[in-house]
Amino acid sequence: MRQTVTAPMFIDTHCHLDAPPLAGRLGSVIAEARQAGVAKYLVPGVSPTGWGEIAALAKTWEGVFPAFGLHPMHAELYSAEVLERLANHCSGGAAIGEIGLDYLLAGVPREKQLVAFRDQLRLAVATGLPVLIHCRRAFHDLLQILREEKVAQVGGVMHAFSGSIETAVECIRLGLQIGVAGTVTYRNAVRPLQVVRSIPLEHLLLETDAPDMTPEPYRGKSNEPALLVETAKKVAAIKGLSLEEVAAVTTANADRLLNL
Template sequence: MLTDTHTHMDNQAFAEDREAALARAYDNGVTRMINIGFNRETIPTSLQLAEQYDWIYSTVGWHPQDAIDMKAGDLDWIESLCRHPKVVAIGEIGLDYYWDTSPKDVQDRVFRGQIRLARKVGLPISIHNREAHGDIVRILREEKAEDVGGVMHCFSGSWETAKLCLDMNFYISFGGPVTFKNARQPKEVLARVPLDRVLIETDAPYLTPHPLRGKRNETSYVRLVAESAADIVGLPLEQFADVTTANAKRLFRLP
């Protein structure tokens, strides 16, 4: 019983075989998935997917790479969608200092606005963090994000950063990189995170796990992530799958 807590199965990469890819996921034991709506284009398609399948849920939020495109009224639109029965979190939101697509001050403003919205509506948040560990932690603390908690999506930071996030009521999610042979830090962090705070994901169609690197990722491959992660923490796959699914159900309040 696996749960992919961060995927983009509405992406155009699945335009030709989306239904088959979702069937593969279900056949591989994926009983729940959280699809990410992260800008003006993907929020409607993510919600449409969640409405179509009873085992798929959606987030709504504004990605930091697209922060420059956020217009007046978009935050109100996101707030109105938080009442949708299949919306389980606000995200993915955060900071991205790798891609130079939105100025840092704009990312900061958009990030803070969505944390405040999450606290207003009582939903957890899904955090995108690329090369911005210190500012992410500082803003989460300043905006009292621990009131709602959430998940550090595809965590890439140190154990010290993970500990600060855990202290603020966040779960730590691991994806394809934890399967990579040369990815020492994610493995070391995973081994130290309390089991009741671990989540798994694919981030499909990106970050395909070993041994399929270079191919399109899809939600069915969360099983490969689970197999590697279970080995790292020293649990049988079935037990690890049950634990991480229970964690996802608790965080996102899934039935």
């Protein structure tokens, strides 16, 4: 009996291919990623000035999908006009993001972040698009807004999730998936490991957040989608599964949510 062996296929659900270290050599970045089995890439927008470039990348490169949104680090740019531009752009995207709250950011007023986040979430629910959520040290406020704005109607991803198991469970109850990034490979990682261990694979998505969050053993160099496999290997080891099983389930999860 001969078995057909198909290479595992991964989706990088969060990578900034428009960012300088990657944008300049995208041909080889994508070729290396494909070689490693990472065939699709979701590129989230962070500010209105980058939306056009992301839309252009998605038209140019096979497997590249855009999302549009205003990152909390740029919340000060938020205005009714930005929301209107987002409303015009977002139908061409697979999701709205990245959006969220980041209370570790000094100098970006929380009031501004809260308004930008809530309005973009409302736009997502109104347009039926899932959301890509960035959250650091703001889970209490974030969960309350997600509940009030009924995020379950559209679903989404808690990108590079950094919270506790309890918070992950609450996010899943609200209809969100948990994004696992390279932090799970770090020697001093505690929470990401606990979360991956306790949350069923059906609720996990893989991402690189390239060019940031480079996984072990490549820390120190710029991250790229090909290195998603290091995170996948770690998830497989934690859960006692094969790399193929991790690829199949997490790719199905991403397809269900993002429809890439």
